[in-house]
Amino acid sequence: MNKYFLLISLSITLFACKKIINVDLNNAPPQLVIEGLVNDVNPATITISKSVIFSSSNTFPSVSGAFVTIKDNVGNTYTLSESSSVPGTYTTSAIIGKSGRTYTLNVNVNGAIYTAISSMPALVNLDTILPDQIAFGSKILKVVTPIFTDPPGLGNYYQLVEKVNSRLLKNVNAWNDNVNDGGTNTRRLIYSDDVDSLNIKKGDTVTVEMRCIDKNIFNYMYALADLSSSQTTPSNPVSNISNGALGYFSAHTSRQKKIVMP
């Protein structure tokens, strides 16, 4: 909603102009970034990389040689091995997650230990996705609405990941059931054609992955979405990983639907 207001306040001023400027920024020392995914369909994947300074190019050094394990709450421990083709990516086909289980990640990078816990929520099925459109002034944006029914009772959290053809959209969609608890979803996946430099067209294949995530991951994703709105004083989203690592470790269900835009 804030995006609407920002858009309006900028459109009020027909005089507004933009330009690229130089800002003298501090250079933070490289920090460890862990992104860990356990879901109920595909093998678990952990990606370890490092942060860079603002003026560097967007290539983030991967961290190789880490010792990575995932333990569940029924007594299984799995060791993940680094992919030979993609350095810094650790996988194992031994874990396919299960709803209701709690997973503990343990990462050892040169003796420094990072841990995180995440519980996989109960599955909520993604029934279908429907095409829709919204008009922004003279602009018409083609969008999709994921259709699913939230189970009654607060405490369901969703993350929706949208791809157009094979391109991942940048918008982070983290939803809870504070609005429309127990109802059928009517919220659309709004993206920024400006940020993504993309407009969904007739004939495009839109893929939506719906994840049921735990509360910590919802908070993380919500904070991440907030950062890109540039309306708040920014701060780093609170990670569920210990020892000051950036990123997150999420155990979630995953259901995917595809549609060819009419």
Place this chain on the structure above:
Amino acid sequence: MKINPYKKYYLLPIMAFLLSNYTAIAQTKYTISGTVKDSKTGEVLIGASVKTDSLSSAGSVSNAYGFYAVSVARGTYKLTVNYVGYKLFTTQLDIQSNTAFDIILTPQSVTLNDVTVVSKRKNDNITKPQMGAEKLNMTEIDQLPVLLGERDVLKSIQLLPGIKSAGEGNSGFFVRGGGSEQNLILLDEAPVYNPSHLLGFFSTFNSDAIKDVTLFKGTMPAQYGGRLSSVEDIKMKDGNNKDFDVSGGIGTISSRINIEGPIVKDKSSFIVSARRTYADMFLKLSHDTTIKSNKIYFYDLNAKANYILGKKDRLYLSGYFGRDVLGFGQTFNTDWGNTTGTLRWNHIVNSRLFSNTSFIYSNFQYNIAIKSGQDNLYINSHVEDLNLKQDFDLFMNNNSKLKFGVNVIHHSVAPGKVSSDNPGFKSNYYQNKNSWESAAYVSHEVAASSKLNLIYGLRLSNLIVIGPGNFYQYDSAGNTLDTLKYNNGQTVASYWNLEPRASASYVLSKEQSLKASYTRNVQNLHLISNSTSGSPTDLWLPSSNNIKPEIADQLSFGYFRNLKDNEYEFSAEVYYKWMQNQIDYKSGAQLRANDNVESQLLFGGTGRAYGLELLMRKKVGKLTGWIGYTLSRTEKKFAEINNGSYYPAKQDRTHDISVVGIYKLNERWTFSGTWIYYTGSAVTFPSGKYKVNNQTVFLYTERNGYRMPAYHRLDIAATIDSKKNKTRKYQSSWTFGLYNAYGRENAYMIEFKDDPNDPTKTVAEQTTLFKFVPSVTWNFKF
């Protein structure tokens, strides 16, 4: 509901002092009292200085309803009344008993000859004990250049030292390090919850309807309370009770009309002022149907009527209604606005005791409709006050004036309801919050000696949060530990606070004085907003079991000096302010559609603000205006932010300069210009970046560790009045303005993002809003 027993003892010395003064008037003295009015319109005049040539007389100043009282022994006296913009009034009175005497002042027509006649300027600014107060002159405001020619009291206020603009073209402002939500903005005593239109670019106050604006920079006397950093007391005109007047204007973005006149001549009058912007009318010209259906406008309406019931009683009824409407076709439609109403009864109990009873209503609400598929999603929310206030002014003797009163407010906050046409959608109601805020105060203004003047007082305030509803207890991570259920009317929490206020002036000579003041202010309604610019959907919440009342203590000192027979006024003030129980937000706080919004807040913050304010002002002559400079610092501290160390608040700006000049060339031409400069606000910029979710995320290391670029801007305006013709009433004027005259590209926003032309890089992009904005306004009166 316990009062600290020690607190009662504060009251004792004050009571003793009050009584000692009261006994001093036991000798046979008589009171001259009445109302000060304008001869042409019958408007009561606030702050006129009334003096007699009696030896013991220090004189009196008319109150907010124009009432004055002076006491003298039996005898014949010369009564002198002085008020800026009006001819000096003198008369001879023979006093044998208490005398009712209304004073009619004639306005000084603003011509050059008259200006030179006003040679004797008063030195009220030297002698008055009140510190940190500014009275704005509406004629001055009318002549200053502003964005798109929309005259605006809240933007003009920002040109004074210690008051900082919340941003480009914004009517929001920060006073002595406080946030914009810490300003109490009163329109005829009714608090206005959202004082801006179009997301801050214009204030809700139509200057046609306004008579008087007084601003206290946190140093308010005890009759005001409820906000930490300032009070803007805005009073609407009463309306001409002698003649009908129609005035108005057609401007670049809006048109105004103002009608006033007698209902019963000399007895009752009304005023109605209306304004509407019409930028959206241009959208209608478009061939594109979607553009045609876009809406963007605001309107507001001020109305007031008063009736003189008799020699002792007068009734006032005033109201405000304003709405902003924005919409993108059927996709997104929203409207929001304030409604206020004030019913007042002035009663002169006796020649020395004046009473005012007010019943006040205030409401702010917003409605949003979002089209989703075939259905609409609706969001509504409001905050509503019912307020009863009783104030007394007791003119004890010429050296001593007492104000006391009580006030009780019922606040009800409805954070929102979300509903839809879609049958599959489950509507949500977020829990309403109810509370009672009450206060009792006493304030005494006294001339302790010929050199020492004092205003001191005490305000006892209370907030009771009441059920029905669920109230939660949280752990530090924001998880609910316990849910407490309360029934209708049950007390959830109660907070008592004593707020001492004192301000004193010590007159060194006719031309210079020293002043000092100490005030404690308490705020029990908190604006929950983590957006940097503010939005109509920001939420007001009362103190609760989790949110403690915010407290500020301010100490200030000043040196005041007039030069060249009071033609120039100079002042230097320093202040130090401590703030407790401040509120901030957790990273990614979820503030909307959340019954657990209090779990998203950080509590127990402290703040400190200190600074120096210099002002040199010239109030008479062909050239008038001022130069103001503020050197200041504002910092906050939260255990959870910046490793628990102090960091600069967003309103922290080291230097702030404003130069204001109005030059009256001749009877027809007036030129004005303002130049402002300030250090860029403290902001958080990234110090690195990383990749998550397959996209670039920025890394932040310190809160508000960077600065926006310095801001500066020159605005100019020229006004030409129609030729004066005494035989006809019709007058008109043209005003031409240019905002940001040298086209400085000030940064409104700096955004960090992937380079759209090269995704392997990141860039910083600056948005500038206004560069060379011309305006033209035509005003008329007949």
